[in-house]
Amino acid sequence: MIENTVIIGAGNLATQLALVLFEKGLHIKQVFSRKIESAKELAEKVNAVFTNDLAQLLPDADLYIIAVKDSAIQEVLENLNLSEDSLIVHTAGSVPMSILEGFSNNYGVFYPLQTFSKNRKVDFSNIPVCIESNHPSNFLKLEKLGERLSGSVNQINSEERKTLHLAAVFVNNFVNHFYTIGADILHDKKLDFDLLKPLIHETAEKVQTLNPFEAQTGPAKRNDKAILNAQLKMLHDKPGFQKIYSLVTESIFQLQQKHDHGLL
Amino acid sequence: MIENTVIIGAGNLATQLALVLFEKGLHIKQVFSRKIESAKELAEKVNAVFTNDLAQLLPDADLYIIAVKDSAIQEVLENLNLSEDSLIVHTAGSVPMSILEGFSNNYGVFYPLQTFSKNRKVDFSNIPVCIESNHPSNFLKLEKLGERLSGSVNQINSEERKTLHLAAVFVNNFVNHFYTIGADILHDKKLDFDLLKPLIHETAEKVQTLNPFEAQTGPAKRNDKAILNAQLKMLHDKPGFQKIYSLVTESIFQLQQKHDHGLL
Secondary structure (H helix, E strand, C coil): CCCEEEEECCCHHHHHHHHHHHHCCCEEEEEECCCHHHHHHHHHHCCCEEECCHHHCCCCCCEEEECCCHHHHHHHHHCCCCCCCCEEEECCCCCCHHHHECCECEEEEEEECCCCECCECCCHHHCCEEEEECCHHHHHHHHHHHHHHCCCEEECCHHHHHHHHHHHHHHHHHHHHHHHHHHHHHHHCCCCHHHHHHHHHHHHHHHHHCCHHHHCCCHHHHCCHHHHHHHHHHCCCCHHHHHHHHHHHHHHHHHHHHHHCCCC | CCCEEEEECCCHHHHHHHHHHHHCCCEEEEEECCCHHHHHHHHHHCCCEEECCHHHCCCCCCEEEECCCHHHHHHHHHCCCCCCCCEEEECCCCCCHHHHECCECEEEEEEECCCCECCECCCHHHCCEEEEECCHHHHHHHHHHHHHHCCCEEECCHHHHHHHHHHHHHHHHHHHHHHHHHHHHHHHCCCCHHHHHHHHHHHHHHHHHCCHHHHCCCHHHHCCHHHHHHHHHHCCCCHHHHHHHHHHHHHHHHHHHHHHCCCC
């Protein structure tokens, strides 16, 4: 049973994960970050000690959680100096579990599928926690840990996790960029972004119960050329957004055609 | 004061608007739809009579609401046979108020900025109702009506409404298409769309309080080339989605660069 952990990283995910583990009664023994200020800041929130030196990691923690950016995982691993039986996980969507091979006999992945910001508390209770491990006994430990945080614990292998991460980029990163574009379009005309908030909310709520293809509305779906052309023209001074408008409109229309011809 | 209305149209918006007006105690005198079945279906829900013949519209309603698709508004207007003082509004984002000129002495626009589906009830109380009218006395009537439905009633002219509609296409139509793409990517690998729902929800909730530019996370923002290239490759059998991936990634990166160079 995992009762204590060392958190390696102090970014958005590391912070939110440490906070919820602490809240659920786990002992956070130590926080590592390359930036000592960041390590300290998080450590103080979870009653932990902190370090910016991987050689100073405390031994004998039940679990070491590597929650640093993808490109830094390899370097962290190479500088760990732990017993060969330490249980080590990373938390990355697109990094295969195999990156951990050779650094310990016990390892896995603990990937919460959510967007995290340092200063925005999230409700972990329904976040899908995606778990993979090199051994059933480790899997069981990680699964139990996941169940302390969330009602949605899922066995997901590295290939599946990559697929989830790709889909997440569309429904989070790209979606959020479209919120930014919406805000930018309104800003230019001195209109308040608040006007879009109920629409943004409802758009996300709709697909909690409706299939997103069925939830689709708007001029692209109806192939309403008059509006489509008028809106393209309105974007003449924003060629980047104009290109996106054309391409996404085309994609919506194509999908609708496929559907109408029974190919979907 | 507007106490009764005739609803022209029985689509998504017409349906939801009729339902909420009825709920708020207004008398829906009549529902028109070209399809008599649709007219009947909605009319029964709001205790109204129905017709599929514009020549049969009841006279002397306090308000005639044209809630048909944009391309049908002109034809509806040309076939109306009402007294010249009837108050007539349309509900379209991208159609200027001037389309109503010459068909009555009293007209305006009543545009609720939201996505509607026939069978999904929406909470109208915070939907921005965007109002424009040809005369202050008509504006006042429409404003009062708006306030019976929503806490957010806004004076918005035709130019501004077009801008709002363009932004709405990005944050609703295009966003929903990305939900569809996410679902499609998971479907191919037999992964459950439910796994994305908490992320979709949180992505929309985040920008209710955070500025969307600040809420941005992910590989495009970080310019993490390893993930970006790997994800592009994963889309090799979906060239349409691949193009979208490239273009939106580039757009996120450009915006980030602008910001980093103090140009935003």
